[in-house]
Structure formats: structure tokens, C-alpha cells
Amino acid sequence: MKVTIVGAGNVGATCADAIAYRRIASEIVLLDIREGFAEGKALDIMQTQTTLGFNTKMVGSTNDYSKTAGSDVVVITSGIPRKPGMTREELIGINAGIVKGVAENLLAHSPNAIVVVVSNPMDTMTYLTLKATGLPKNRIIGMGGTLDSSRFKTYLSLALDKPANDIQGMVIGGHGDTTMIPLTRLASYNGVPVSQFLSEEELAKVSADTMVGGATLTALLGTSAWYAPGASVAFLVDAILNDQKKMIPCSVYLEGEYGQNDICIGVPCIIGKNGVEKIVDISLNEDEKAKFAKSAEAVRGMNADLKTILG
């Protein structure tokens, strides 16, 4: 199975490394516009093969899309990341043009690929990719909920002082500092609701920390995160290529689900070899419904800006 990752920067190279090391794909192409950069990253990862014990074929490419031909999954990480004090939404002006061009080039060479969109603002970039390529909605997946949920579970594990892998939980809604919705009501510690162990105040803090999880890392690092984002992309690509039918919150095109239409936003999905195999329409309580509607309104506002930016 062949995976192409466009953007060999922090997130692109980290997810290439994770996909290679975990033997999720047999071939990985890294593509970037920076001369020689993707080739360098591919060569560096290739040189971990004998010490880490994998045989994935690694290819680097400076903007030559012919090398990406026949990919089963393509991942778009190209574009600028935010700096401390910025929101993801502020990246739209530069990233929209980059993502549109990249998506069109990718599909010209891999017409059957499933597309994973990572570049921010991710929900709007996912919507743009869907509209620009005209691909069926099951083949366009925005990655944000995997990462936000892993941060949610991490903060819950810290609050509970229990192993993160004993925690279940999901974040839905937009992938933004104010739009994501950690579902604290449904989170559990080995099946026991976390509300049995944590106070309302503690849960509110976990929720708030999760929502600004990306901003916290950006302030600490000077640019946005890459280890957890890269691992989250690898997790999603694994679910697709190995037809795992995992339930993963992803930004996908809604046609009536959760009361929304003509928008890409995070909801629980069954992910397998066809991409989005099913959208799971779980029943939300009134508070969660109101938060989801507000989140969708914000994402829809960003989508409207695309017309001005791209003409």
C-alpha cells in the first residue's frame, strides 16, 4: 500500500516516520516544495530501517507529483503553522491556496486515493478539498478529532492519575480553540463514567485544557505541535489501510447528521478501507447539541471566507 504525504515539515515528516516504523504502508512518498527537503527527510527516515527493523520504501520528491502516482492514501500537511498568540483560523489566507493546488495535483496522479486533510484551519480545508476535487464524501477525511481526543484522554489520565490507555473519550465539533467539544459526559475510566472520580470543576478544567491543547503547545514550542499530530495521522491511516472499522472522530461532510448540512466538522465515524464507512449519529443532550450548533456556525463562517480568498 502506498501513502503520499505532502508537506515534509514537522507534521508531515513525523507521520511519515510513524507510518514507516509501524509498517502501516509498504511505500511512503514525501513531497515538499522546498528544494531537496523531502528527499532529505526520506533519506533520514530510510536510515532508521536497520536499527528500527522495517523495510518501508521511502521516496522524497521536490514537487514532482509523478512520484506520488497510484497512492492509496494521500495526506495534506502542506501550509503554514500558527505562531504563539495566533488562532488556526488566521492561517486560512495562505493555506487555502496551497491546499487547493495540492489537492488537485494529488488527485490528478492518484484518482482513487482517500484524502486525509491536516492543514489548518482543518475543517475549512477539508470542506475546500471536497469542493475542489468533487470526490465522494467518504474519501475526504479531516484529521483533528483523533488528536483532540488523545489530548482529552491525556488530560483525563493526568487528572485521574491513571494510565491514558485505560481512558475512553471523544472530542467532536470543530478543530478550533473555541469550537471543539470534549464529551466529558461520555468519557470513562475502564467503562466507569469519569464523573464518578472527578468533580465538575475538575472536569471543566480538563475540558478547557483540551480545547486549548494546541495553543498551549504552540506557546511552549514557538510553532505548533508535531509528535501527537503525526502519530494521530498514522493512527488514522492505519485504520484506513488495514480496514479496521474503528470509531474515530473525524471532520467529514454532513448531510443532515447532527442537524447540519453542507459542512465538514468533527463527528464520530467508522473508518475503514473505503474511508468514512459510516457517520455515527450519537444522541447528544441539549447542552451538547447547543455547543455543536454553535461550533458549526463558526466553521460555516470560515467556509464562507473561502469565496473571498479564492475568488
Ligand SMILES: NC(=O)C1=CN([C@@H]2O[C@H](COP(=O)(O)OP(=O)(O)OC[C@H]3O[C@@H](n4cnc5c(N)ncnc54)[C@H](O)[C@@H]3O)[C@@H](O)[C@H]2O)C=CC1
Ligand atoms: N489538523 C491537525 O490536527 C493539525 C494541523 N496542523 C497544521 O498542519 C500544517 C503543517 O504544520 P507543520 O508541519 O508544523 O508546518 P511546517 O512549516 O513544519 O511544514 C509545512 C511544510 O509544507 C510545505 N509546503 C508549503 N507549501 C507547499 C506546497 N504548495 N506544496 C508542498 N509543500 C508545501 C513547506 O515547505 C513545509 O515544509 C499547518 O497548517 C498546521 O497548522 C498541525 C498540527 C495538527
Ligand SMILES: O=C([O-])CC(=O)C(=O)O
Ligand atoms: O495548534 C495548532 O495550530 C496545530 C493543531 O491543529 C494542533 O496541534 O491541534
